[in-house]
Amino acid sequence: MDMSYVKKLKCLLCGTEYGSDEVKYNCPNCGDEGVLEIIYNYPEIKKVFNQESLIKNQEYSMWRYLPLLPVDDPTKIGPSKVGWTPLYEAKRIREDLGMPNLWIKDDGRNPTASLKDRPSAIALVKAQELGEKIVTCASTGNAASSLAGAAASVGLKSYIFVPQTAPSAKIAQLLVFDSTVFAVKGTYDEAFDLSIEATREFGWYNRNTAFNPYMVEGKKTVALEIIEQMSFEVPDYLFVPVGDGCIISGVAKAYKDMFSLGFINHLPKLVAVQAEGCKPIVEAVNSDGEVKFVEPNTIADSIAVGIPRNRLMAVRDVKESKGFGVAVSDKEILEAIKYLGTTQGIFAEPAGSTAFAGMIKALQEGIISKNDKVVVLVTGSGLKDVESAKKAGGRALIIDPTLEAVKEIIN
């Protein structure tokens, strides 16, 4: 068994440091808000992970970045091909918007069609390293289906908590992956609390965001890829959809890792994008940083999170980056779905198009300018929420099978 380059797990609140065998979830002193951060031994990593090793590396998946991941036993890595999703130069959108330096990362191209396959792949490695047989999480849907798929692929059992309102495609995925699915009569926030209780009661391995300290590490691989796909050029702004705030902290961590290793010499400004009907992080980063809980009300189910579990880290990361927050309406989110599909053939779910909608808004309001170097993160596929896609997309024309019927419409 190789051991990872993880040096310590450090509490975001009290700063206490733990060895990886001393703690499983959050800081024992600080409770829920005491999210742990993973600290690496960068000088040792540099010896095996550098420009030269990357050029030779033929592994085109998230495991390309293994030395930067909390994996003690690489034999526990699951079989699904996660990561190395396309970063598009988005030529037609560049031309349409007059933005010559725009990139779009399509992370809907993962095994279960969302970015969440990255952290879930890490969760299954950790669960197996610990000898666990059952994994669990609470999720708006994507973390759930990714965890269930990853568990199935290595033969572990999964118990999943989702709000009863999760889109049916996400629930169907869970069931095909043979999860036991608890559709909770309540919000994601209630499902989250219940899953923690059940974890304590039954001793399952829990993957919840900002509870399991390793999830940020999985999520950061999306930005490690962006960095390499952009040949180590750093964008001015990176637009990220925010629910719990774990993805945006993953993006921050990737850039900090690569900065620590000398691949890049500065960091991008991170822009947190949320829906108007659920924007606690946006309000916090645009003001004094205090996060006020809300009742979510948005079509973007994946980011309908009223109590953002990774709030402290996310707000810190956006503020440190000199970034900001933008909120967009559900209408703007649906328009962004249609725009991404129509101009670039990218089919995003509502949360997946949210960052793009936020970028458009920031551009219209003059917060960013057309020549800025901008990356937009699309986090999930539109196939996961067809009902919303239908609202974005328009209508099919039902016709008799005759040429006359076609002619009538064309002319």
Add this chain to the structure above:
Amino acid sequence: MDMSYVKKLKCLLCGTEYGSDEVKYNCPNCGDEGVLEIIYNYPEIKKVFNQESLIKNQEYSMWRYLPLLPVDDPTKIGPSKVGWTPLYEAKRIREDLGMPNLWIKDDGRNPTASLKDRPSAIALVKAQELGEKIVTCASTGNAASSLAGAAASVGLKSYIFVPQTAPSAKIAQLLVFDSTVFAVKGTYDEAFDLSIEATREFGWYNRNTAFNPYMVEGKKTVALEIIEQMSFEVPDYLFVPVGDGCIISGVAKAYKDMFSLGFINHLPKLVAVQAEGCKPIVEAVNSDGEVKFVEPNTIADSIAVGIPRNRLMAVRDVKESKGFGVAVSDKEILEAIKYLGTTQGIFAEPAGSTAFAGMIKALQEGIISKNDKVVVLVTGSGLKDVESAKKAGGRALIIDPTLEAVKEIIN
């Protein structure tokens, strides 16, 4: 403009050869059944495409095989990353079935989540080379959404004909890609005929299977990848779901290409798998080769094709390969969805799991044996047909957000 290595287009029926500028669709002499095959200049291809060039090739997409594709102007290649989908060694399935030499190719991992992105990408290159502005096709759904996505990504307009019964996810995709969607009150077969009529009437560029001669060339890239991913080892059997019969001919073409180029020294046996409720090709290959048309009746919409347009070529290819046909029930197709999800975390649509169901059946019936080298092709993602997935998957447990509710179920 580079010119492709296409030498001639040759009619399957009468053998007449045409230059690529002499003909657009089927053989003018033979009509509908006169499907054209693309003949390459292999000696010239060998100069630029060989073991050495492949090792150096950093393009991990279908365009990796550019010298073997009918592309005259590579600047017309669209931006979406198509192909280089994972070939899984499927360890858990190998163990469960006692088949140590089983591989599964998951082609649901394409931009619009089906194999059809490959031929559609070729169609858009050809359309642009000809200066066309509008593309069209008839489709059970996947060819449609792939064509629409590819067209959107390069700024062409698409008019799409689907049977009104196509799954709603596929129609939603079309609309997000801004297609004009004709949902025809009739079968796929009627939609097909109507699209040909409309093509003649309006002069659009048509991508229909076994009408546009280049589609087999796009489809073959799935097997070019399999060949390379298996390090040029040839399986004993390759299981392929069959509707029109164009994918299986693509697979045959890939192996013939690689044989002609000296990469491999024999060809695999091709197994055509269809649903019990629609098995004209299976019956033909298992008997005298004559294809009798049927009224389709199966849950596997993508292969619900009663009049297989590429029937002659498909039957020839299976027979030449010394392969055979297998038909599976809708129940077996749904069981295969669940099995692939549960054991390997692969989420297939009904047609996508059909080949796997056929492999199980052939194994049970002793037509193949456990030690045979077998590749199974999964052609589309389960997210494209959630209603069927629900039938395969079981039910979520709706609970109050209390630990007691969880306990009641667990205990």
